[in-house]
Amino acid sequence: MNDAPHILLLGGTSETAPLAVKLATAGYQVLVSTATDAALAVGDHPAIHRRCGRLDRDQLAALIDQERMMAVIDATHPYARDVHQAARDAATHSQRPYLRYQRQALVEASGDVVTALDHDEAAQLACADGRPVLLTTGSRHLGPYVAAAQHNGIALYARMLNHPEAVAACEQAGLADNGRIFGRGPFSLEQNRALIRQYHIGVLVTKDSGRAGGVAEKLAAARLEQCRVIVVQRPDETTENTFDDMDRLVAALQQCCPVSTVSKIGEMK
Incomplete structure (x- = not known):
């Protein structure tokens, strides 16, 4: 060796x-x-x-x-x-x-960006708005969002990597097929804007994954499309x-x- x-x-x-x-x-x-x-x-x-x-x-x-x-x-x-x-x-x-x-880190709380301590709080904040929610935090914490969306009767869409583990997580959480959006990021500003418009998104949920994670493009797209943003804080x-x-x-x-x-x-x- x-x-x-x-x-x-x-x-x-x-x-x-x-x-x-x-x-x-x-x-x-x-x-x-x-x-x-x-x-x-x-x-x-x-x-x-x-x-x-x-x-x-x-x-x-x-x-x-x-x-x-x-x-x-x-x-x-x-x-x-x-x-x-x-x-x-x-x-x-x-x-x-x-x-x-x-x-x-990239995100700071502002007038159009609200931070949440964890996914449970983020789910409650996002789904209390009454508008469709786009979840861009991956597939590992779908449960709280699916439950909150069903309780509030709103549409939930989750964008995640197309992988068997993600599909299994969707099945376990009960996320409907039409709520699953598969793709590999980071995504451009225009890709985020197009997705927001396509699904009439009113609230976008993200993590502060930094510039390499495409957060800046998400925030800019949400601002241009007048979406509320919920950011799950970093540990x-x-x-x-x-x-x-x-x-x-x-x-x-x-x-x-x-x-x-x-x-x-x-x-x-």
Whole structure:
């Protein structure tokens, strides 16, 4: 095997490829781990490889030990709280450095933007308006929105990635077929505007997924189409090892795990 330090990069977002390439270019062997096998660019470099499938804390720790990983970099979605905790715990258990890349926040509350603490509150706020709701937060928290929409007798549309897990989530939550909009973002301003007009949307629900997540285009489209916006707040998880700049993250990794380091697990324990 290559003597370059092996790094576990937890990805799945649009930043996965550029961050993986930066790491590989800096001299690391990079294993990109994603929860699903959905199509995703991970970077065109011989030192980058990919695995797919969800892992809990113990499975992550086992992977770290088996593949002789020298560090864990968490570049998963800003709202993937359970993944962040599992990754931190696994790194701690395996005595490896944990570094997290987090997109810069973009949304601030204003006259036409209301923030909600969680999905339950967002669902109540969105469905109390009496107008059709467009949900753009993915498929993992459909339940509260479907229940609130049915209770208030309003139309609910959810835009999400076309993947078997998303379809299963729709079935479990009871979201009707005509309420499912499949597509892969980020979406342009005009794509968002067209969707809002097509379904006569009055309320748009989003997360603050940052500029890379297409939030700016959603907010601009909603403003132009006179939609109310509900934003689910980010989990408050920022730590000293959290970076919103990839170059700073790579520099920090080079401090704790120099490329000259040979992966000798026995010396780390």
